[in-house]
Amino acid sequence: MTSTTPDGERLLTSPCLIRFPRLLGDEADGALARLDRELDWQRPSLRLFGRDHPIPRRQVWMGDAAYRYSGRDFAPTPWHPVVRTIHEAVVARLAAAGVAARFNSVLLNRYDGGTDRMGWHCDDEPELGEAPLIAAVSLGTERPLRFRWKDRRAPAFNVALPHDSLLLMGAGTQDALEHALLPRRLEGLRLSLTFRWVHP
């Protein structure tokens, strides 16, 4: 078994979507278990039309910069050592593929079975800057991330996100496409870590 595939699998070229397998290798199972156990997973509520709706998943904001999401500010949790290790692996794998990227923040999402989900959105908040790069690491149960073109130029498509994979959403992805983790008839825990650069 090869532990590194520097170039990854190019799923789209414009904008660029690249999936890399086996990011952490033998450390992936332990990382999943530790993050699940050691983080203080939150289920904040979003206010919509005057009513509070708990989000259909749990999350933790981590890193150096506070983050505004759906009109609310989240104070970051300090870096967890496992997340530092994953961050280093992401930057190294991207560098090996010729992608220079830096990240100072990560949103960790916890999906406890197939009813936990994330609705259609793009990560285009102003503090992410022009054409942000977002690196999404998946741990646990494989689920598809669904993409659709904002201008409907082509059909929507799924990207399977297996355990220990990394998906790079390159420059322009958030402009052209929305993505969602739709509910599915499946069981099992999935964590995702979406690394970003948040301008202070």
Ligand SMILES: O=C(O)CCC(=O)C(=O)O
């Ligand atoms: O869980 C995923 O893979 C997607 C998460 C996501 O879209 C986000 O954190 O913005």
Ligand SMILES: [Fe+2]
């Ligand atoms: Fe997203």
